[in-house]
Amino acid sequence: MSEQPASAPPNPATPRIMRGFEYVLFNSRWLMAPFYVGLVVALAVLLIKFVRMLLEFVVHAPSYKSSEVILDVLSLIDVTLVANLVLIVVFSGYENFVSRIDTSGNPNWPIWITKIDFAGLKQKLLASIVAISAIHVLEAFLNIETVFDATKMTWLVAVHLVFVISALLLAISDRWSSGDHE
Known part of the structure; x- marks a missing residue:
């Protein structure tokens, strides 16, 4: 008969330390609230x-x-889109990373606020960035008669295309990862 090594008696402090550590980690999400x-x-x-x-x-x-x-x-549309972007980050970020928002007390609460997951948040952010970038490119094109700088124009278009391609790749990646690619 083989002798099995005697297992060490469970240390009752270990689960308590783990629970305390997990409690601190879980509640650290409230450190994000001042950012919002x-x-x-x-x-x-x-x-x-x-x-x-x-x-x-x-x-x-x-x-x-x-x-x-x-x-x-x-320019006014540009500032509005940036404000929308900030609003999306505030509501979605708070809802996804800090705490759920109780919308039951307000019938006018926009439905999208509590429905955006992290993937949706990334897509909305990139779509807003693409729209803002497009406005800057359009402003440069409309202003082309007064100031034409080919290098600046090339960079504006190149950066805009990078944003567009990034948004498309993110959308494709999210679709594939969610299993909707069939």
Whole structure:
């Protein structure tokens, strides 16, 4: 008969230490909350910038050529898209990484906020970045008569194409990983 080595008696402190460690790790997610509050402050700064741009646009629009009006409108759209991007990150990030948001008390709560998972968040972020990049390229093209810099234009288009290709590759990758590629 072979002797089995006597196993060490379980140490009751080990599970307690593990639970304590897991408790600290789990609750460390709340360290992200100040980041989201900071993004809300950044959103308020964007609002101030938007209002300033809008007031300047309204005051100067009567004397603008149509191309200048279009450029200013594109600038307003650009700031709006960046603000939307911040909002998506705040809500989705908080919901995905910190805590669920109780939407039951507000019937006007947008449905998408609690439905975006991390893959959806990545896609929305990249789609917003592509749209913002497209606006910058369009602004450069519309401004081409006054200032033409071939190198800058090439870089703008190249960076935009990198964003577009990245977004497409991410969408394909997410589709394949979710099993919807059949």
